[in-house]
Amino acid sequence: MSAVFDDKIQTTLADGKLQLAIYTATGRLIEKRRKAIMPEGCPDYQELRTHANAVKRHTIDHLDYYLEEFARNVEAHGGKVVFCKDGQDVADFVLRLAKERGATLIVKSKSMTTEEVDLNERLEHHHLESVETDLGEYIIQLAHERPYHIVAPALHKTREQVADLLTDKLGVARETVIEKQTMIARAVLREKFLSADIGVSGANFLVADSGAVVLVENEGNARLTTSAPKIHIAVAGIEKMIPRAQDLGVFLKLLGRSATGQPLTVYTSFLSGPRRGDEIDGPDEFYVVLLDNGRTKVLADREKRESLYCIRCGACLNHCPVYRKIGGHSFPWIYSGPIGAILTPQFLGVNHEPALPFASSLCGACAEVCPVKIDIPKILLELRSEVKEAEQRQGANRLERIAFRIWAWVMRHPRVYELAGMAAASLAPATDGGAWVRSLRTAIQPTPLRAWLSQRDLPPSPPKSFRQMWRER
Amino acid sequence: MSRDHVLHKVRTALGRSVGQPVEEPPPVRLSMDEVAIEARIECFRARIEALGGKTHRAESMDDACNYVARVLNGRSAVASNSALLRQCGITALAGVESGITDRARLRALCSTTACGITGANYALADTGTLVMLASVQEARMISLLPPVHIALVDRERLLTGLDELLTILPRPADETSSMVLITGPSRTADIEQILVRGVHGPGEIHVVVV
Amino acid sequence: MAARVSLFVTCIVDQLFPKAGMAVVEVLERLGFPVDFPEQQTCCGQPAFNSGYREEARQVARHFLDVFRGAEYIVVPSGSCTSMIAHHFADIFQAEPQYLEQARQLAPKVFEFSQFLLEVAGVEDVGARLDEVVTYHDSCHALRELKVKDGPRRLLSHVRGLELREMDAAEECCGFGGTFSVKFAEVSGGMARNKIDSIVRTGASAVVSVDSSCLMQLQGALSRAGLPIRTLHLAEVLASR
Numbered sequence: 001m002s003a004v005f006d007d008k009i010q011t012t013l014a015d016g017k018l019q020l021a022i023y024t025a026t027g028r029l030i031e032k033r034r035k036a037i038m039p040e041g042c043p044d045y046q047e048l049r050t051h052a053n054a055v056k057r058h059t060i061d062h063l064d065y066y067l068e069e070f071a072r073n074v075e076a077h078g079g080k081v082v083f084c085k086d087g088q089d090v091a092d093f094v095l096r097l098a099k100e101r102g103a104t105l106i107v108k109s110k111s112m113t114t115e116e117v118d119l120n121e122r123l124e125h126h127h128l129e130s131v132e133t134d135l136g137e138y139i140i141q142l143a144h145e146r147p148y149h150i151v152a153p154a155l156h157k158t159r160e161q162v163a164d165l166l167t168d169k170l171g172v173a174r175e176t177v178i179e180k181q182t183m184i185a186r187a188v189l190r191e192k193f194l195s196a197d198i199g200v201s202g203a204n205f206l207v208a209d210s211g212a213v214v215l216v217e218n219e220g221n222a223r224l225t226t227s228a229p230k231i232h233i234a235v236a237g238i239e240k241m242i243p244r245a246q247d248l249g250v251f252l253k254l255l256g257r258s259a260t261g262q263p264l265t266v267y268t269s270f271l272s273g274p275r276r277g278d279e280i281d282g283p284d285e286f287y288v289v290l291l292d293n294g295r296t297k298v299l300a301d302r303e304k305r306e307s308l309y310c311i312r313c314g315a316c317l318n319h320c321p322v323y324r325k326i327g328g329h330s331f332p333w334i335y336s337g338p339i340g341a342i343l344t345p346q347f348l349g350v351n352h353e354p355a356l357p358f359a360s361s362l363c364g365a366c367a368e369v370c371p372v373k374i375d376i377p378k379i380l381l382e383l384r385s386e387v388k389e390a391e392q393r394q395g396a397n398r399l400e401r402i403a404f405r406i407w408a409w410v411m412r413h414p415r416v417y418e419l420a421g422m423a424a425a426s427l428a429p430a431t432d433g434g435a436w437v438r439s440l441r442t443a444i445q446p447t448p449l450r451a452w453l454s455q456r457d458l459p460p461s462p463p464k465s466f467r468q469m470w471r472e473r
Numbered sequence: 474m475s476r477d478h479v480l481h482k483v484r485t486a487l488g489r490s491v492g493q494p495v496e497e498p499p500p501v502r503l504s505m506d507e508v509a510i511e512a513r514i515e516c517f518r519a520r521i522e523a524l525g526g527k528t529h530r531a532e533s534m535d536d537a538c539n540y541v542a543r544v545l546n547g548r549s550a551v552a553s554n555s556a557l558l559r560q561c562g563i564t565a566l567a568g569v570e571s572g573i574t575d576r577a578r579l580r581a582l583c584s585t586t587a588c589g590i591t592g593a594n595y596a597l598a599d600t601g602t603l604v605m606l607a608s609v610q611e612a613r614m615i616s617l618l619p620p621v622h623i624a625l626v627d628r629e630r631l632l633t634g635l636d637e638l639l640t641i642l643p644r645p646a647d648e649t650s651s652m653v654l655i656t657g658p659s660r661t662a663d664i665e666q667i668l669v670r671g672v673h674g675p676g677e678i679h680v681v682v683v
Numbered sequence: 684m685a686a687r688v689s690l691f692v693t694c695i696v697d698q699l700f701p702k703a704g705m706a707v708v709e710v711l712e713r714l715g716f717p718v719d720f721p722e723q724q725t726c727c728g729q730p731a732f733n734s735g736y737r738e739e740a741r742q743v744a745r746h747f748l749d750v751f752r753g754a755e756y757i758v759v760p761s762g763s764c765t766s767m768i769a770h771h772f773a774d775i776f777q778a779e780p781q782y783l784e785q786a787r788q789l790a791p792k793v794f795e796f797s798q799f800l801l802e803v804a805g806v807e808d809v810g811a812r813l814d815e816v817v818t819y820h821d822s823c824h825a826l827r828e829l830k831v832k833d834g835p836r837r838l839l840s841h842v843r844g845l846e847l848r849e850m851d852a853a854e855e856c857c858g859f860g861g862t863f864s865v866k867f868a869e870v871s872g873g874m875a876r877n878k879i880d881s882i883v884r885t886g887a888s889a890v891v892s893v894d895s896s897c898l899m900q901l902q903g904a905l906s907r908a909g910l911p912i913r914t915l916h917l918a919e920v921l922a923s924r
Contacts, residue, residue: 061487062495065493065495073646089475135663154664162664179669181664186671211646212646218672219674220675223673224673227617228580248635249502253635263656264656266658266659266660267656269654270651272650273650275607275651280573280576281607290479296483299483300485321856325874358866359863360863361863363860364823364827365854365856367827384734388737405739414723436906455868455871455875456872456903457903459700462699465697466692466697467720
């Protein structure tokens with residue numbers, strides 16, 4: 001794997017406090033989800049998953065139709081749709097609009113899609129102030145860090161670290177009580193909400209038959225972001241589409257439960273345009289930015305297209321034993337965990353981090369909990385074979401390919417296989433009483449053997465193989 | 474233009490042509506349980522209270538009004554233009570401003586007042602949810618800016634759950650630019666997973682079933 | 684006369700844990716099933732498949748299909764190998780209709796050991812006895828791909844003298860994952876240590892599983908930690924008298 005990837009992993013593994021924070025937080029989310037999908041509260045959980053998968057499959061397979069229906073309905077309600085090829089397009093649009101309106105302050109609610117295209121950085125480069133308002137996002141914005149987890153961006157931060165941030169960046173007296181820290185942020189952000197010119201949100205769902213964006217949250221910052229400023233811009237990947245408002249019955253049931261164990265989050269907003277008629281408040285202008293940024297590439301791959309069904313619940317992260325050890329910042333891109341492992345190579349190419357699809361034991365816990373039934377292990381296996389095909393083309397990792405060729409040849413020749421087994425057994429150190437082997441005193445230690453021994457003991461070689469015992473019966 | 478460019482890429486990726494029709498999506502999945510009103514009210518109240526909200530079951534409009542007065546306890550409030558609030562006499566209570574239709578004035582009041590009082594277009598029993606449709610009767614800010622939110626729910630509008638709401642209101646966008654489902658007080662657990670209420674939205678909510 | 688069972692012992696059991704293989708034979712014969720061991724067998728191809736070398740996996744899989752052609756039942760003391768044969772052969776032979784067909788025909792005849800006992804032999808009590816406190820590890824492929832979960836527990840419940848104590852992390856991955864165990868050794872080791880903490884909390888003196896690769900990972904970690912807990916394949920428990 002790349003030195004960068006290895007380094008991040010090792011650093012995270014070595015940080016005992018961080019390990020505990022990740023394990024505890026994901027453990028809580030696992031437990032909350034488990035309770036929320038119990039039959040008493042959710043009798044048809046498995047059917048909901050099957051149904052959601054079918055609706056997503058249909059929508060994604062006919063995405064052009066639904067994008068057009070969505071755009072028509074947004075426009076019918078007085079809003080505008082802006083299609084963007086990439087992050088540059090998104091930034092250009094926001095900057096142009098801000099300039100036309102004389103806007104200087106933007107408030108943002110949580111949106112992984114805007115993080116994906118580094119929107120804040122691009123806006124700040126042009127001297128627009130863009131403030132994150134979700135508490136976790138605000139904290140990491142102050143820290144100049146990426147989100148640690150799709151749903152819980154500041155999962156890795158302790159109250160001491162938050163106290164340091166607030167004092168350093170806001171100049172307030174040091175405060176380590178979490179409730180008080182929250183109130184400090186609340187006061188700062190309230191002032192921003194009420195003076196902001198533009199509110200930028202993401203969208204959990206885009207509803208084609210309504211021209212609406214759906215936002216789910218617990219704090220109220222998304223409501224304020226989309227109601228206080230005169231302009232609301234919702235930024236969403238094109239794959240967030242669902243056909244009908246009535247489909248929310250299934251999707252909202254799955255999203256809250258899978259993400260945080262809530263049947264419904266505190267606020268669910270269904271927004272379909274600027275304020276209309278005699279509505280008293282709400283934005284005067286409403287824009288929905290529909291982003292490609294590589295999604296059409298994923299769409300073109302029939303086998304892996306289901307990667308786009310993701311509703312960003314984060315359940316796969318919580319249940320992944322690898323994520324629970326290496327954490328969100330070890331991953332090379334904005335999306336981490338199992339979904340990140342399959343999206344990153346598809347968006348950025350398998351060469352971006354060739355080891356990423358291999359950073360999994362293929363345990364399948366992710367697929368088991370995915371509310372829309374994305375077969376993540378299957379996609380990881382396909383990506384692995386794509387990595388090896390790329391390596392073959394580039395002439396990289398030749399030794400490994402040769403090793404597997406030899407291995408395959410041996411496995412097609414049973415007699416050779418048996419002899420190879422006997423040879424390996426004879427080279428193995430003698431142990432008494434079948435004790436496992438702690439270390440090898442050989443001069444040459446192939447890397448895999450050394451790697452194995454760095455963590456655990458080796459099994460001793462049995463006196464006879466099974467087939468020898470079978471023959472002697 | 475970018476629209477044509479992106480749509481073209483989508484169609485190419487899917488092997489579809491312009492204007493190609495689409496077969497029916499999987500049928501909508503909504504379940505409709507019959508739950509008696511008494512059970513609904515009980516469930517509704519239990520859910521809200523489990524989330525840290527307070528509820529009251531009013532025997533009459535006067536009772537509702539008295540409860541609200543007790544909650545206000547002399548504090549200032551902004552009330553929405555919901556007919557139910559007027560009928561209950563809440564808009565006439567001391568310290569309650571209502572009848573506001575000017576956006577700037579409403580925002581200024583809501584950002585300084587202690588309590589926001591609203592009706593609710595619907596409520597959902599199985600999750601303890603208030604359904605607010607933005608309109609001249611219900612402004613968005615009243616249930617959002619003040620730290621306390623008091624909502625009056627007409628029991629006739631108390632539905633079993635989200636599925637029933639979506640069944641009777643299949644196209645919320647036809648009615649309003651903003652439909653918000655409110656389930657309990659504002660909260661976060663973003664720092665060390667410790668629960669804090671009243672982050673941005675109201676931290677204290679009172680729901681009166683009339 | 685009970686059906687003839689062909690044993691696919693798996694390369695890891697053959698070379699490193701032959702006693703588990705002999706235990707499978709013993710239990711099957713005790714139940715009246717004649718066991719046949721096609722000696723040309725080697726491997727199911729999973730190591731290559733999981734490492735992204737599909738062509739090499741196909742070569743080994745073709746050999747497997749040739750060796751086991753005509754088998755009535757194939758019993759496998761491994762969840763991951765069973766899953767490779769019964770589910771993933773179809774993935775790798777998409778472009779070879781002849782082998783695809785062979786793989787499809789073979790799939791319903793392939794059984795992980797505990798599945799064979801319960802679904803084909805129709806037996807829960809094999810007359811075993813083992814005086815020990817054990818805990819059970821759900822190996823991932825068996826659990827999630829083959830839906831093997833209650834079966835082994837039911838079989839263990841009839842073993843006289845055996846006490847089964849569930850660990851809280853029973854369904855968590857042991858961290859083996861084939862080459863993952865060496866490519867991401869530290870993460871793999873960390874996962875194993877999580878598991879053994881959970882095992883130790885049960886007070887069991889042995890861990891039981893249907894997959895020897897998991898047992899190898901767990902025993903390696905237990906041994907490194909100096910813990911006197913042993914690992915047993917399900918077959919070894921069921922063969923105990």
